[in-house]
Amino acid sequence: MATIPLSIAKYIRSMWMAEMIITYLRIDKHGNLVDWGGYPQHYGLTNLATGKPVTEQVGFLEGLLSVPHTQVLQFVRVANGRCAHVHIMPLDNGTYVLMLDATAEHDRQQKMQQQLNELSILTYRQSQWLQELETTRQQLAEEKRLLNEVSELKSRFIATLSHELRSSLTSIVGYTELLDEAKQADVREANYLSSVKNNANHLLSLIDNVLDQAKLEAGQIVLQPSSCDVKQLIADLKPLFFPTAQEKGLAFETDIQPKMPARVILDEWRFRQVLINLITNALNFTEQGFVRITLGWQAGRLEFSVADSGPGISEQAQPKIFAPFHRESTTHALPGAGLGLAISHHIVNLMGGELTVESSLGQGSIFGGFVEASLAQPTASTDENVSTATEAKAKILIVDDNADIRNLMEIYLEDGGYAAITAGDGAEAIILALQTEPDLVLMDMQMPVTSGYEAVQQLRSDNFTKPIIALSASTLAQDKSYALEVGCDHYLVKPVSPEELLNTIEQILLKQHLA
Amino acid sequence: MATLQKKICMIGDFSVGKTSLVARFVRQAFSEKYMTTVGVKIDTKLVKAQDGREVKLILWDIAGNDALTTATTSYLRGAAGFLLVADGTRRPTFDSALNLQKAITAQIGNKPFVVLLNKADLSDQWEIDESLIEEKKQQGWKILSTSAKTGMNVEETFIDLATQMLEA
Numbered sequence: 261m262a263t264i265p266l267s268i269a270k271y272i273r274s275m276w277m278a279e280m281i282i283t284y285l286r287i288d289k290h291g292n293l294v295d296w297g298g299y300p301q302h303y304g305l306t307n308l309a310t311g312k313p314v315t316e317q318v319g320f321l322e323g324l325l326s327v328p329h330t331q332v333l334q335f336v337r338v339a340n341g342r343c344a345h346v347h348i349m350p351l352d353n354g355t356y357v358l359m360l361d362a363t364a365e366h367d368r369q370q371k372m373q374q375q376l377n378e379l380s381i382l383t384y385r386q387s388q389w390l391q392e393l394e395t396t397r398q399q400l401a402e403e404k405r406l407l408n409e410v411s412e413l414k415s416r417f418i419a420t421l422s423h424e425l426r427s428s429l430t431s432i433v434g435y436t437e438l439l440d441e442a443k444q445a446d447v448r449e450a451n452y453l454s455s456v457k458n459n460a461n462h463l464l465s466l467i468d469n470v471l472d473q474a475k476l477e478a479g480q481i482v483l484q485p486s487s488c489d490v491k492q493l494i495a496d497l498k499p500l501f502f503p504t505a506q507e508k509g510l511a512f513e514t515d516i517q518p519k520m521p522a523r524v525i526l527d528e529w530r531f532r533q534v535l536i537n538l539i540t541n542a543l544n545f546t547e548q549g550f551v552r553i554t555l556g557w558q559a560g561r562l563e564f565s566v567a568d569s570g571p572g573i574s575e576q577a578q579p580k581i582f583a584p585f586h587r588e589s590t591t592h593a594l595p596g597a598g599l600g601l602a603i604s605h606h607i608v609n610l611m612g613g614e615l616t617v618e619s620s621l622g623q624g625s626i627f628g629g630f631v632e633a634s635l636a637q638p639t640a641s642t643d644e645n646v647s648t649a650t651e652a653k654a655k656i657l658i659v660d661d662n663a664d665i666r667n668l669m670e671i672y673l674e675d676g677g678y679a680a681i682t683a684g685d686g687a688e689a690i691i692l693a694l695q696t697e698p699d700l701v702l703m704d705m706q707m708p709v710t711s712g713y714e715a716v717q718q719l720r721s722d723n724f725t726k727p728i729i730a731l732s733a734s735t736l737a738q739d740k741s742y743a744l745e746v747g748c749d750h751y752l753v754k755p756v757s758p759e760e761l762l763n764t765i766e767q768i769l770l771k772q773h774l775a
Numbered sequence: 776m777a778t779l780q781k782k783i784c785m786i787g788d789f790s791v792g793k794t795s796l797v798a799r800f801v802r803q804a805f806s807e808k809y810m811t812t813v814g815v816k817i818d819t820k821l822v823k824a825q826d827g828r829e830v831k832l833i834l835w836d837i838a839g840n841d842a843l844t845t846a847t848t849s850y851l852r853g854a855a856g857f858l859l860v861a862d863g864t865r866r867p868t869f870d871s872a873l874n875l876q877k878a879i880t881a882q883i884g885n886k887p888f889v890v891l892l893n894k895a896d897l898s899d900q901w902e903i904d905e906s907l908i909e910e911k912k913q914q915g916w917k918i919l920s921t922s923a924k925t926g927m928n929v930e931e932t933f934i935d936l937a938t939q940m941l942e943a
Contacts, residue, residue: 315780316780319780319817319819319831319833320817320833320835322780322781322782322833322853323782323852323853323854323855324852324853331849331852332849333814333815333849333850334814334846334849335813335814335815335838336814336815336817337814337815337816337817338817339817339818339819343814362814366813366814369813370810370811370812370813373811373813373838374809374810374811377789377790377809377811377839378809380789381790384865384867
């Protein structure tokens with residue numbers, strides 16, 4: 261390899277020296293500046309004076325002189341923004357300081373370091389946020405758990421309250437009806453009885469509404485669609501409202517469009533509840549004229565409306581009409597807690613439909629909308645078999661810890677032609693059922709000591725195969741599911757009318773007879 | 776008579792505000808923009824210590840790091856005292872400051888120092904545990920909350936350290 265000519269080497273050296281912008285300071289052993297060279301002004305070192313302490317002239321050398329061996333301070337940035345690598349070398353009689361420019365290298369390194377540091381801070385902040393998010397998530401999960409607990413407690417409280425109220429109302433309504441039938445009441449006595457009955461029914465309706473509202477708010481209402489004869493539904497509703505309409509001198513009209521299918525699939529009980537709420541409202545508010553129910557079918561939609569010739573609702577009031585506990589009437593006291601329309605609106609939404617109001621003051625109101633429904637397959641009637649099956653008397657075991665209800669059920673059943681035996685708790689029911697082999701058991705589910713659930717479970721594990729009807733004051737869906745799960749064949753909610761009770765028993769016995 | 780000169784090193788993790796504290800102290804300036812320091816930046820300021828003596832402080836603002844490197848160690852030579860700076864909104868920087876204190880003392884011996892919990896203006900994001908601060912204060916440490924942004928405790932800190940160095 262050829263050597264570089266001396267002239268070229270000198271040229272390279274001069275280039276390198278220029279690039280380095282070298283400055284040197286020679287300092288004696290007392291710390292005084294002996295001489296200097298290069299470009300000290302490049303580093304802001306001006307007015308250097310030999311023979312004077314160097315640290316007074318070059319501040320950053322404070323404490324750095326008298327080194328035992330060469331020290332290198334990298335990237336020392338001095339006042340005027342220039343950056344140098346500072347070499348401090350010991351000499352026999354002092355110190356030699358060499359400054360080489362590092363500004364360009366410093367700027368390159370700073371750019372890289374800046375990015376690294378910024379990234380590091382971002383990563384740290386991100387991890388802090390993630391940690392905060394996780395803490396918040398855990399707090400929310402805990403709050404949700406507590407809320408669920410509270411909600412569960414609330415549901416249980418409502419269920420217990422409902423049970424107690426319904427049990428008492430079952431006796432009040434049942435015995436009032438029996439008294440009404442048994443006694444040849446004069447007009448005044450008939451009015452008293454009627455008043456007791458109406459108020460008990462009103463209380464019952466209030467309880468139902470409050471419970472429904474609570475369940476809707478908690479998202480606990482689950483629709484149970486089944487095959488429904490809409491024409492029959494309206495036929496069943498008519499007698500409920502006709503007497504009130506007649507009493508007020510109102511025309512009570514129903515209009516079912518001819519193309520209405522024979523049966524459709526929907527939650528009949530809930531749809532019925534909506535119609536009852538709307539019709540009750542219409543009758544409450546209308547003093548003269550009419551109340552008209554219209555039903556129509558439009559491609560998977562069951563359309564309905566309840567129109568009245570009542571006082572109507574102002575435009576300002578209409579947006580609030582479906583809010584819970586909203587009462588529009590200011591003219592006179594009306595029964596109810598202002599929940600009927602809110603519940604109906606919610607139920608209709610659950611059924612995939614909508615409920616709206618059209619009204620103006622003095623022009624009456626039309627509450628209407630639609631629910632989603634599908635066509636049902638027609639089913640064969642079993643009416644012919646019913647009479648055959650019910651000719652025979654059956655023995656029924658009534659189980660209830662409430663003596664009043666036990667007696668009431670006994671009267672209902674005996675009036676219906678059945679033989680009744682009774683038990684006051686679950687344990688007694690198990691013994692009686694196994695000993696007397698009744699054709700059917702009517703079982704209260706919430707009883708002290710041995711509950712209906714436990715009794716049914718025990719009976720089923722003892723191979724008791726006869727039908728068991730749960731008779732409960734709880735309207736909670738989970739209670740019904742649990743009753744059916746432990747072995748009940750059917751679930752009735754208190755208070756139950758004699759007609760509903762006898763019809764249910766008849767159907768179940770018939771089904772078993774045919775099986 | 777020549778003015779006394781003392782070298783002070785600013786030490787701490789990156790982005791805790793060492794450069795900003797010096798800028799506030801020397802030039803009464805503050806910038807929100809973060810510019811990382813590479814190597815060391817030298818500044819000077821003449822101050823009057825608490826006993827009235829004038830002292831020229833040579834401020835070595837050393838590049839942030841969570842541990843003592845060879846380069847940092849070389850910058851520490853000749854220091855008469857140091858300021859350990861932590862970012863009050865980043866707990867790990869306080870831990871770094873505690874570790875650095877041990878390492879520095881091992882390198883240059885016992886020198887006066889003050890711990891600064893900087894960015895006190897961001898108190899809503901504060902992450903430093905008060906009980907730990909109390910524990911260190913019980914051991915005789917001087918710990919101050921500062922804000923280069925507002926100037927809170929900045930001047931006082933340097934004067935305090937200058938006084939400590941003169942008394943040492």
